[in-house]
Amino acid sequence: MHLGHDLDEKFPHRHTYSAPATERPDGTRRALRIGLGGPVGSGKTATVAALCRTLRTEVSIAVVTNDIYTREDADFLLREAILPPERIKAVETGACPHTAIRDDISANLEAVEDLEESIGSLDLILVESGGDNLTATFSKGLVDNQIFIIDVAGGDDIPRKGGPGVTTADLLVVNKTDLAPYVGSDVDAMAHDARTQRGDLPVAFTSLKDEGGVKPVADWVRERLADWSAGPA
Amino acid sequence: MTPDTAPAPPAGRSTGAVGVRATARVTAAARAGATVLPVLDGDGPFEFRRLRSRDTEARVCVVGAMSAPLGGDRLRIEATALQGASLHITSAAATLALRGPTTAHATYDVHLTVADHAEIRWLPKPLISAAGSNLRQAWTIDLAPTARLVLREEQVLGRMGEPPGHVATRLTVRRGGHVLLDQEAEYGPGAPGWDTPAVLGHHRATGQILLIEPDFDESPLEPQVLIETPDDAQAVLTPLAGPAALITAIAPDGFRLRRILNAAYATSADTSNRARQ
Amino acid sequence: MNRAALLVLADGRFPAGGHAHSGGAEPAVAVGRIRDAESLEDFCRGRLHTAGLVAAALAAAAAAGHDPLALDTAADTRTPVAALRDTARKLGRQMMRAARATWPSAELDALAAARPRGAHQPVVLGVAARSAGLEPLDAAYAALYETVSGPATATVRLLSLDPFDATAVLARLVPELDRVAATATATARRVAEEGVDVLPAASAPLLDISAQQHATRPARLFAS
Numbered sequence: 207m208h209l210g211h212d213l214d215e216k217f218p219h220r221h222t223y224s225a226p227a228t229e230r231p232d233g234t235r236r237a238l239r240i241g242l243g244g245p246v247g248s249g250k251t252a253t254v255a256a257l258c259r260t261l262r263t264e265v266s267i268a269v270v271t272n273d274i275y276t277r278e279d280a281d282f283l284l285r286e287a288i289l290p291p292e293r294i295k296a297v298e299t300g301a302c303p304h305t306a307i308r309d310d311i312s313a314n315l316e317a318v319e320d321l322e323e324s325i326g327s328l329d330l331i332l333v334e335s336g337g338d339n340l341t342a343t344f345s346k347g348l349v350d351n352q353i354f355i356i357d358v359a360g361g362d363d364i365p366r367k368g369g370p371g372v373t374t375a376d377l378l379v380v381n382k383t384d385l386a387p388y389v390g391s392d393v394d395a396m397a398h399d400a401r402t403q404r405g406d407l408p409v410a411f412t413s414l415k416d417e418g419g420v421k422p423v424a425d426w427v428r429e430r431l432a433d434w435s436a437g438p439a
Numbered sequence: 440m441t442p443d444t445a446p447a448p449p450a451g452r453s454t455g456a457v458g459v460r461a462t463a464r465v466t467a468a469a470r471a472g473a474t475v476l477p478v479l480d481g482d483g484p485f486e487f488r489r490l491r492s493r494d495t496e497a498r499v500c501v502v503g504a505m506s507a508p509l510g511g512d513r514l515r516i517e518a519t520a521l522q523g524a525s526l527h528i529t530s531a532a533a534t535l536a537l538r539g540p541t542t543a544h545a546t547y548d549v550h551l552t553v554a555d556h557a558e559i560r561w562l563p564k565p566l567i568s569a570a571g572s573n574l575r576q577a578w579t580i581d582l583a584p585t586a587r588l589v590l591r592e593e594q595v596l597g598r599m600g601e602p603p604g605h606v607a608t609r610l611t612v613r614r615g616g617h618v619l620l621d622q623e624a625e626y627g628p629g630a631p632g633w634d635t636p637a638v639l640g641h642h643r644a645t646g647q648i649l650l651i652e653p654d655f656d657e658s659p660l661e662p663q664v665l666i667e668t669p670d671d672a673q674a675v676l677t678p679l680a681g682p683a684a685l686i687t688a689i690a691p692d693g694f695r696l697r698r699i700l701n702a703a704y705a706t707s708a709d710t711s712n713r714a715r716q
Numbered sequence: 717m718n719r720a721a722l723l724v725l726a727d728g729r730f731p732a733g734g735h736a737h738s739g740g741a742e743p744a745v746a747v748g749r750i751r752d753a754e755s756l757e758d759f760c761r762g763r764l765h766t767a768g769l770v771a772a773a774l775a776a777a778a779a780a781g782h783d784p785l786a787l788d789t790a791a792d793t794r795t796p797v798a799a800l801r802d803t804a805r806k807l808g809r810q811m812m813r814a815a816r817a818t819w820p821s822a823e824l825d826a827l828a829a830a831r832p833r834g835a836h837q838p839v840v841l842g843v844a845a846r847s848a849g850l851e852p853l854d855a856a857y858a859a860l861y862e863t864v865s866g867p868a869t870a871t872v873r874l875l876s877l878d879p880f881d882a883t884a885v886l887a888r889l890v891p892e893l894d895r896v897a898a899t900a901t902a903t904a905r906r907v908a909e910e911g912v913d914v915l916p917a918a919s920a921p922l923l924d925i926s927a928q929q930h931a932t933r934p935a936r937l938f939a940s
Binding site for chain 1: 729730731732733734735736737738806809810813814870873934935936937938939
């Protein structure tokens with residue numbers, strides 16, 4: 207990322223300890239790291255699972271989960287046999303996922319590096335946050351891009367209310383659009399509010415229940431991967 | 440045994456108390472497929488009785504000859520298993536630490552030396568720390584790289600219905616000259632934090648079984664926790680950073696402590712047998 | 717001497733992973749051994765004089781420049797429970813990452829290279845304190861404060877304990893913390909003459925048993 211290179215130019219001999227470093231110790235380009243955050247129940251784990259299913263034949267993927275209370279998210283991914291166990295690592299967060307993804311990223315960085323080291327040639331690492339509040343965002347020291355996932359059932363006023371996740375995430379996903387008629391949410395109003403809050407930043411509407419429902423997110427990830435591998439190594 | 444003047448008694452006391460200084464020694468050696476005891480020297484409160492051998496193992500029972508340890512006593516047992524020997528030591532009765540004529544502390548040290556391909560099984564009855572007693576116990580254990588050890592130590596803090604005495608122990612185990620385990624414990628009046636929910640809580644009995652077995656290098660025991668809710672007792676079996684495992688248990692009293700230690704030991708035997716199969 | 721660096725190092729927000737650990741408070745809360753401010757204080761006092769004393773002496777010895785690898789082995793021999801050794805190394809690795817970014821030094825680099833999976837946290841803490849220009853006593857304080865502040869913070873979350881009460885517990889422990897810090901530092905000073913065997917090795921059966929039990933719990937808020 208550009209931030210990393212700015213730093214590298216200013217401090218050419220200084221070892222960097224977090225995401226801005228874009229190279230592995232052996233000089234090859236490290237995996238792209240994408241964070242997925244959002245409120246409880248919005249479909250983060252389901253999105254991670256769907257992304258893994260869609261992309262696993264194209265790229266080498268691993269997942270880091272940040273569970274709140276259990277290893278359930280990691281166990282879900284294991285149970286669904288979406289990825290082999292050695293590609294999933296669970297980070298414990300002491301009841302505060304936002305601390306582990308933003309304020310003290312040391313455990314997540316360790317998990318990411320352990321995966322790179324043990325798997326070898328990873329292209330993509332998805333870092334999933336446990337469900338948290340609307341202000342929870344990923345540190346730039348941990349991920350290169352972040353996706354914020356909300357759903358129509360959580361209230362159609364969430365985009366209007368804004369907050370760092372909604373306004374600054376590289377991609378905002380509004381999930382469960384199939385439920386909108388049942389919960390009385392106005393998807394068009396959500397799209398309008400999101401545009402107002404986010405300017406040119408993209409918004410994707412998904413219904414993971416549908417065949418290929420994750421496609422808009424997967425396409426966006428493919429673009430990020432293309433940019434990443436085209437970037438200066 | 441030599442009478443010895445105890446360290447200066449605290450101000451306000453002029454008992455001129457006399458403590459006992461004694462060192463008992465036992466040495467086991469392998470001879471013609473069995474273990475013999477070329478040294479078996481009781482001293483002071485320690486008398487040794489030979490028990491019938493079992494297989495290649497020589498068995499010795501420590502029998503108390505007098506009430507000990509009392510404040511001011513300096514007691515020591517040294518047991519050595521020479522190369523290939525197998526020595527089993529028990530005791531006839533619990534060791535009762537008493538206050539004695541002075542509040543000065545007593546010492547009761549145990550030094551075990553186990554040579555290559557030798558084994559010591561040290562399985563005495565518990566130490567009871569009676570009200571007003573003050574004991575310091577040092578265990579120093581030196582093992583050769585292929586030596587084996589089973590060591591059980593149990594502490595009961597106070598006799599039935601009385602407050603505990605003060606007891607401080609340090610256990611240092613070396614294997615091939617390197618420290619394998621170093622552990623201190625201090626319980627009873629004056630020991631900071633001993634009865635808090637981080638250390639013993641309301642439990643008044645604690646004990647350990649240390650297992651050192653070269654085979655554990657290849658197949659270490661798996662950690663295990665035992666909680667006996669009806670007995671209000673709990674134990675953990677954990678592999679050390681080396682070919683050894685330690686069982687640590689706490690219970691309300693010595694009876695329930697022994698019960699959970701036995702249960703934990705049985706699990707360890709199961710798992711290590713499985714590992715060897 | 718950069719005394720203010722101690723505030724940075726001992727700050728609960730220092731990004732070295734401590735927030736995900738309860739220092740044994742979560743299993744103690746689970747069975748009712750910690751249920752209010754009073755029992756939290758008792759718990760912290762017990763931890764201060766056992767695990768805290770050992771950690772503080774290791775940290776002070778490392779801060780004095782004694783061989784961190786010998787101290788790391790000494791920490792292993794003083795930590796019989798496998799789950800606690802794992803936790804100490806994990807936190808040591810996280811502390812190493814934070815320390816190398818904040819106070820880079822050749823000594824930290826050397827220890828990181830020798831223990832890539834992490835040295836025991838108090839040892840890394842001591843070397844970090846040294847790199848920050850702090851004294852052995854400062855390192856002992858940082859280790860001890862963490863010993864009691866971790867459980868106090870966790871108990872606020874676990875029991876919804878009044879945060880003012882929890883902080884008052886820490887304040888009441890200050891005189892004892894001072895004494896233990898002095899003892900730990902004095903003992904660490906003897907390492908030069910007598911070697912690492914002189915360091916304290918105080919044990920706590922309940923901390924040991926519940927740490928291993930907690931490590932296998934399927935549902936928990938804190939890693940330890």
